[in-house]
Amino acid sequence: MNSDIVQEFNLLNPWFDNLPYNWVELFDKAEVLAYKKHEMIFRQNEYGDYIFLIETGRIRQFLISPNGEEKALSIIGKNGIIGECALNSDSRYATNAITASKVLLRKVRKQIFIEFLSQKPEYIFQTIDLITKKYRLLCSQSLQVSYMKALPRVCAAFIQLSVQYGEVQEGNKVKLTLSFTHQEMANLLGTTRVTIANNIRWLEERNYIKKVGKNYCINNLDDLAKLANNQMIQS
Template sequence: MFKELSPWCQLPNNDWTSIIHQGTTKMIESGEVIYTLNEKAAFIYLIKGGRVRLFHTSHEGKEKALIIMCDGTFIGDSTLNDYHFESAITASPTVVVEFERKQFLLLLRNNPILMAQYANTLDRKAQTIALSNLLVACYDSETRVRYALFHLANQFGIPLDSDYKRIYMQFTQQELADLIGTSRVTVANLVNDLIQQGYIIKDGRYYIIPSVNNILPNE
């Protein structure tokens, strides 16, 4: 089941063209906060392109990433008493369509097809977060790193010769550590071990996976 659901939640085949004109399209640079935990939730955002990290921050200031939302998904819709239930920050240059919350819910109410499509995005998000929590609770750091690299190669990999794939999406080891619930040092050591064992190749700022299936952990 960990192979099927990626922490980079992406639903590019969902068709929202019929309502996009009802919102406001915005371009947001990487590293920009869109909203914060406990902020009044006035808007819902459709991600047209890019990546947004949803996270919680502990009282000690430690960040725990929940999920990375990508194209075809929504953010800003998880609320508690009309306040945001998590914080959101762009992990890359991102294009969103901003809807007023009441307007968006009205658009869905008047279109059963879109309502069903939206329900599917909520289901996918909930399943992904649940599986991510299961991985953190029950599996070691190497297993979590291997699954993360598997999904990166599948979703953001460019085919090269044979089974090789270059992961074109740039990410930091700290970002990966935050997502899988471990330290940056642990991720760095595990990545170096996988390089030495031939499971991945470092090519400048990019990683190449010689065999996507071989990167998977043995369970």
């Protein structure tokens, strides 16, 4: 596996799951909330009094344009936090947040969260670390939308998914354990469903990927990484 190229694409990964953080000491200060899939947690520009700690499940953060179009930003999973964008003096949520699966959350008042960090400075690092990851992702997404064609972005998305949700098989094949729709990928990459469908069909016809049931399989991760890298250079 060409780890250098794969790792480079993984730095742009919008899927933040099984994060190396621990919020257990905050749990007794938090309200437990259970959500079903596709339930809204908060909306952009709402005043935010709470920070949400993700115990299990995944949450999708996205924006809605003035004309109603959706732009997905990231998927935040276990051990992640959402709502930290309301920690500043404006106290508004910068994004929408909706569940992408069944979710168990811990809901903490913003002031309690701030006081906890002041008393437990070791937790400041993991808060800043996640905020920094999200900021880097936004910078990368802005660059991709401005300068990168759709095909290398689709390839990059498959590579990122392979790192987060891939089962390595014989011959450098990787089976993705996470299923998704063309529309979900289109929202995440800031393009149209038709563009995603056309590019995925192109990759399938050239044997870079194959769909098995509801899930995709990358036939050779090195080949897909090389294609994505070459396409980026040509863009």
